[in-house]
Amino acid sequence: MSDAGGDVTRAIELTPEHPPARMAELAARAEDRGFDIAFSSSHYFNRDPFATLSRMADATDEIRLGPGVSNPYETHPVKLAAQTATIDEVSDGRAVFGVGAGDRSTLSNLGVERDSPLRRVLETFKLAEDLWDGETVTHEGTFTATDASLNFEPPSASIPVYVGAQGPHMLRMSAKHADGVLINAAHPRDLEWAAEQIERGLDDRSPDRGSFESLAFASVSVAGEEEAAREAARPPVAFIAGGAAEPVLERHDIDREAAEDVSDALERGDLNEAFGHVTPEMIDAFCIAGTTETVAERFDAALEHVDGIVVGSPLGPNLEDAIDRASEALARATAD
Numbered sequence: 001m002s003d004a005g006g007d008v009t010r011a012i013e014l015t016p017e018h019p020p021a022r023m024a025e026l027a028a029r030a031e032d033r034g035f036d037i038a039f040s041s042s043h044y045f046n047r048d049p050f051a052t053l054s055r056m057a058d059a060t061d062e063i064r065l066g067p068g069v070s071n072p073y074e075t076h077p078v079k080l081a082a083q084t085a086t087i088d089e090v091s092d093g094r095a096v097f098g099v100g101a102g103d104r105s106t107l108s109n110l111g112v113e114r115d116s117p118l119r120r121v122l123e124t125f126k127l128a129e130d131l132w133d134g135e136t137v138t139h140e141g142t143f144t145a146t147d148a149s150l151n152f153e154p155p156s157a158s159i160p161v162y163v164g165a166q167g168p169h170m171l172r173m174s175a176k177h178a179d180g181v182l183i184n185a186a187h188p189r190d191l192e193w194a195a196e197q198i199e200r201g202l203d204d205r206s207p208d209r210g211s212f213e214s215l216a217f218a219s220v221s222v223a224g225e226e227e228a229a230r231e232a233a234r235p236p237v238a239f240i241a242g243g244a245a246e247p248v249l250e251r252h253d254i255d256r257e258a259a260e261d262v263s264d265a266l267e268r269g270d271l272n273e274a275f276g277h278v279t280p281e282m283i284d285a286f287c288i289a290g291t292t293e294t295v296a297e298r299f300d301a302a303l304e305h306v307d308g309i310v311v312g313s314p315l316g317p318n319l320e321d322a323i324d325r326a327s328e329a330l331a332r333a334t335a336d
Contacts, residue, residue, distance in 0.1 A: 008334045009215060009308025011037035012315075012323065013068055014056070016047035017073065018295055023052045024059035026319060031063040039068020039098055039182075039310060043106060043277035050083045057091035064094045068217070068310070069164035069182060071102030072124040073112045078137075078148045081128035088154035095156060098182060099125055100164025103243075116142045118169050122177060125161045132159055164217065167245075168197045175201025175212060182310060184299075186218035186288050191305035216302050217310040219287040222295045222325040223317050229295075232317040233287040235273040240286040242266045252285035292325045292332075299333035 012035045027038045038056060040049040049067045056065055065087060070080055072306050080099070088095035101117035115232040120142040127145065130137050136149040163174035175180040175198040183194045198214055205212065219236045223229040241254070242263035249259055258279055265274035283289055288298040299309055309330065316322025 007307075008303060008330070009037065009213060010035045010327070010330050011039060011215060011308060011310040012218070012326070013039045013041055013310055013312040015041045015151075015224040016049060016052040018273060020047060020052045023047075024055040026323065027056035027063065027065070028059040029320060029323050030327075031060045033323055034331070035063060035311075035323075035327065036308075037064040037096060037310075039065070039066055039096075041313065042067045042070045044074060044110065049107070050087060053087045054090050054260075057087065060091075060094075062094070064096050064160075065091055066097050066162070067097035069098035069100040069102075069162070071100055071107070072120050072143065073102055073107055073114060076145075077124040077127050077143055078131065080124065080144050080194065081131045082150055084128065085132055085150060085152065085154040088156050088159055089152065093155040094156065094212060096160045097125065098162045098164060099128075100182070101170070109127070111238060112291070114135065118173055122169070122173055125178065129158070129161070129207050132156075138188065152165075162213075162215070165194075168299040171197040172201035172204075174198070175214075176204045177209070179210070180213035180215060182215050183306065184217050186220070186302070186312075187252065187285050188301045188305060191216055191247065191302055192227075193251070197303045210281060213307045213308065215308045215310050216306045217312050219313060219323075220295065220311045220326060221287055221289040221314050221316050222292060222322050222329060224291065224321075224325075226290050226294065228317050229289045229291065230280075230283055232314050233283050233289040234278045235271070236313050237278050237282050237286045238262050238266065238274045241282045242274065244286075252281065254279070254281055254285060258282075292329050295326065296329040296332035299329055303333060 012030050040052045042049040053065050084097045107114050123141045131150050139145040160179040162180040162182050163178045164182045165171045165174050221229045221233040242257050261277040262274050311326045
């Protein structure tokens with residue numbers, strides 16, 4: 001994994017809960033502050049990530065861009081391949097493809113059954129790679145496509161595929177078949193466990209597949225004041241804690257009843273109550289939160305186990321300030 005040196009990948013998640021024009025400005029700021037990749041998160045209740053990415057492409061020159069992460073349940077995999085290829089075209093070859101199984105509870109709001117998630121994600125990006133290579137594809141598996149093809153070619157020789165993963169099987173699959181993984185975790189304890197699963201997948205990786213990159217897709221909240229950063233972390237931490245598997249709660253010694261209080265409130269749609277049930281221990285386990293100095297120390301610890309970090313939602317109470325502080329924290333964490 002990373003030696004915390006100059007080769008560390010610096011990425012950021014920009015959530016399109018704001019108008020595309022502002023998202024474009026934030027992407028330009030992230031590029032100016034040295035970030036390598038900007039992911040636009042993909043949830044049905046926010047603005048469309050691909051429309052947002054198009055605006056982000058117009059506002060930037062070098063930063064790579066992609067959904068982080070799209071899922072092949074809300075959108076057919078062939079359509080996802082075409083959308084990602086379009087971003088590659090409008091950005092002059094800077095696209096990446098972030099793909100995962102999606103959030104089960106969110107998909108259930110749409111009446112979507114998240115069946116066979118590992119197979120569906122694998123089949124999705126394998127099909128996308130064939131389409132980007134100009135092939136006509138017929139597929140019968142977790143989804144169907146008959147004589148599907150794109151009538152344009154993305155400028156990239158290959159678009160990197162990053163799989164959003166948390167469980168052991170998805171982590172191993174990504175290491176075996178994809179270009180990178182986005183580990184849904186922020187704590188070194190979880191990242192160390194994930195790295196062990198990834199190593200098992202890499203043992204089965206074909207040499208022809210090329211290099212592999214492991215990124216921590218970490219919830220981050222950074223501000224000038226510790227308490228302000230931790231308060232801003234409550235919403236994402238509530239959703240993480242409310243859906244956390246039993247082994248994850250045990251790994252961090254988080255009270256099961258406290259996590260159930262968060263989960264129950266979320267299911268009722270009482271977000272304020274859910275956020276209020278978030279404990280300091282949950283914030284410590286599921287978010288990198290604090291001042292620039294605190295966050296730099298946490299980044300340094302995380303980089304013992306991964307090749308880079310995606311600075312994920314919420315970023316902080318002030319987005320522009322948080323981008324600047326996160327950049328500074330990464331610079332401190334990766335200083336020789």
